[in-house]
Amino acid sequence: MQDHATDTVADEAKGGGGRQYAEDHAFLRAPVDASRSAEQAGAEHGVKISTTDLNIYYGDFRAIKSVSAVIRSNEITALIGPSGCGKSTYLRALNRMNDEIAGTHMDGTVLLDGVDIYQPGTDLVTLRRRVGQVFQQPNPFPMSIYDNVVYGPRLQRRLRRDEADEIVEQSLQGAALWDEVKNDLRKSAMDLSGGQQQRLCIARCLAVNSEVLLMDEPCSALDPTATFRIEELMIELKERMSIVIVTHNMYQASRVSDRTGFFLLGELVEFGDTPQIFEDPRDERTDAYVRGRFG
Ligand SMILES: Nc1ncnc2c1ncn2[C@@H]1O[C@H](COP(=O)(O)OP(=O)(O)OP(=O)(O)O)[C@@H](O)[C@H]1O
Ligand SMILES: [Mg+2]
Secondary structure, eight states, X not given: OOOHHHHHHHHHHHHSOHHHHHHHTXXXXXXXXOHHHHHHXXXXXXXXXXXXXXXXXXXXXXXXXXXXXXXXXXXEEEEEOSTTSSHHHHHHHTTTGGXXXXXXXXXXXXXETTEETTSTTOOHHHHHHHEEEEOSSOOOOSSBHHHHHHHHHHHHSOOOHHHHHHHHHHHHHHTTOHHHHTTOTTSBGGGSOHHHHHHHHHHHHHHTTOSEEEEESTTTTSOHHHHHHHHHHHHHHTTTSEEEEXXXXXXXXXXXXXXXXXXXXXXXXXXXXXXXXXXXXXXXXHHHHHTTSOO
């Protein structure tokens, strides 16, 4: 599926000079404050994750700038914004995946159910079980479908065969994959289609009862049909978990998400209910982006 915003920018780059573009978009450099809307949201609904004054650095470079935001329970939150604006960096902060990247450091707080996930003594394995992640490229383990699903639960405890069977069936049912694979559970996960592999990765999160699912452009490698299935699945899954999705696809963000945050140059410019962000943005930079005037 095409991202109309990206197309527009490509067209603009072909036609106009960079200087003209910079002048037209001078407003992009204006100071911002998105924290108010985030706090208001938290007051009204259950808060699953909140970040306060979050700064994330790669060496000296501040990739995330004072981001305060609330991820609500049982909602889909979409993060949008041009390439390089910090969406993945922000997402990775929510289960401490940035810790794995040498040279990063952060300040500010990230609370999961009110508890600081960066406090000393946090068990990262438990954290990443509670806050699971699905990547742009599906990354099943090179083993059978069955073993992929029980891999996480088996790290936690010994499973009887019937318990393992039950987890596999329930998780694959939950990820809307069961009917397609129930007769092939011993087949290698690597032989599934991209869309099936992505649903298998979601099943792995369900198998360990993840409470939050972080999805970084999960459909960008999928065709429209597989994309649609993932979107339908997300809407089903939000009944039992909170979902945060990074997407370049404006249609996808507006179709599936309850709340949308617009990032630009490391700042959270605007964060609000999805219809408001797309139909009545308060910030002119959000307006320009969602209308495809820059990407
Ligand atoms: N490992 C890294 N080391 C140094 N700088 C990094 C690293 N990862 C990201 N950055 C920089 O941090 C900024 C934010 O990057 P990030 O990947 O979070 O953006 P993004 O919004 O996810 O972009 P995209 O839409 O292209 O995926 C960019 O300027 C990027 O160059
Ligand atoms: Mg990214």
